[in-house]
Amino acid sequence: MTFGETLAEAWGPLREDAIQTDAYLEMLLAGATAGAAPTGDLPTVEGTALIDPALVGAARALRDALVRIHPSFRFEERLAGRLRAAVDGVALPRAAGDPIPFRSRPTDAAPGPIPGDVVAVGRLSVLAPSLPEPLDRLPRPVLIGGAIASGVSLAGVALVAWRRRPGRH
Amino acid sequence: MPVFGRMRRGAPADRIAVYDTDRAAVRAAGRDPRQFEALYRKYLPQVYSFAFYELGNHHDAEDVTERTFLSALAALPRFEERGDGPSTFRVWLFRIARNAISNHRRSLARRREAPAELADALPAPLDPEHLAAERESVARAWAAVARLPADRRRALILRFVEEMSTAEIARVMERSEGAVRVLVHRALRTVARELGARREGDARQRR
Incomplete structure (x- = not known):
């Protein structure tokens, strides 16, 4: 054989x-x-x-x-945002301080986040739930870390001004 | 980060076979990459589950899922139907995921043992008395699967979690259909042996 x-x-x-x-x-x-x-x-x-x-x-x-496991909603929306940004050729947010896409709010929109907006939640930035309608508006970058730094600087200037105010001492 | 340009109108999508249920969605994404979102929403849980069962924890599964979809979006203009089997969008996507998992494994300093976090991911029983035994048996099944050699585990996951046909699994794993049948059969035999051994061990303990 x-x-x-x-x-x-x-x-x-x-x-x-x-x-x-x-x-x-x-x-x-x-x-x-x-x-x-x-x-x-x-x-x-x-x-x-x-x-x-x-x-x-x-x-x-x-x-x-062996059941199917769903990712978290937050992850799903974050990745959806990254894919949208990739399609639009926008630099993607990876960490605090990085520029993040920001969509201008329609003038007649109600207060609150519009779908696709980046919303700051504590130290996290997440996309507002549900899909944005058209994706053709150019995103406007916002620097969250920079905004915090600016706030601290303004507070410092105010403190110095208050200490040097006329009539003190 | 690469910039994803517009795809040539209709070029790759024209070659997709009629049996691909994603044909319309792939065509739409071919015309306008923003339409890729529909495919993303449809396949996210499948790709994520595949990665989670392969890697054993949510963090790594998220990493691999992200890489898979970003790669798929970038490579979509090159997607084409080959005509020698079920080379659908799903098969193509899972091949990207399989490569992403392999790359991720290589990048890990040491291979993690899957069972710990797989077991943690199980839902807590609502009725502890009634469901504790069920949870226990599910945990045992997961542990048995996690201990399988990589190719057998992958074949089982694609069969049971993704409910792929043998032909689809063969395309994803780049094996023959016969080889996949044997892989699944052997994997099942190993799991059966392990579950049986555990049952016997438990019975001995009770005695």
């Missing part, structure tokens, strides 16, 4: 088992998608009875355990 024949003989049963398992998984997952009861009896397909019950048990356990 050649090496190839030996290999084929060894792989033959494994391949057949794998095909049976594949057919069973197709049925199992199709049932799950169609909303079949998670632990109820599943319809049989030809050859399913040949599958090792331990494999059937493992497949059912994995169907119940």
Whole structure:
């Protein structure tokens, strides 16, 4: 017997088992998608009875355990903003102090963030939920870190002015 | 950061096969990259889940997801249907994700063990008495999957979490369909053995 024949003989049963398992998984997952009861009896397909019950048990356990995991809403919106900025060819915010895109508010808009606005929340900058309508307005950069620095400078100037005010001492 | 230019009107999208359910969305994104957002919203949970199960924690999953979509957006003009299997947008996107995961792994100083945070991500049971056992069995299944060799784990995740067909998995993993069937079968056998061994261990402890 050649090496190839030996290999084929060894792989033959494994391949057949794998095909049976594949057919069973197709049925199992199709049932799950169609909303079949998670632990109820599943319809049989030809050859399913040949599958090792331990494999059937493992497949059912994995169907119940391996659920899709959603990212956080904040991450979803932040990445959506990065993609929009990439399309517009805008430098993207990565850290505090970096310029961030800012959309001008329509004159008749109600107070509060408009969709797509960058909103400062504590030390974080997030995009306002829900999608902006047209994306063709050019974003206007705002430097959050710079604004804080400007505020501190103004406070310093005010303090010096107050100390040097006429009539003190 | 690269600047993403407008794509040539209609050029790559014309070659997308009719069975790609994303054909219209890909065509729209081909005409106007801003329309990529629809594909992003549709596939974000899938790509994120794939990355999370592969890497075992939210932080790395976010990194990989971000890289995947930024790369996909940049490479969309080069996306084309090859015609030798289910080379859909989803398959193409998952191949980008697979490469991003591999690159991310290489960049990590040491390989993290997945089970710890995977188990932490499980939802807390609402009725502890009734659901504790269920949570336990889910945690065991996750731990068994996390201990699989990388290619077997990937095949299982694509099959169970993403509900991809064998043909799709074969395209994502760049293997033959037969090889993928064997991978999934072996992975399932390993998980079954592990779950069975644990059940026996628990029974012995109770006795």
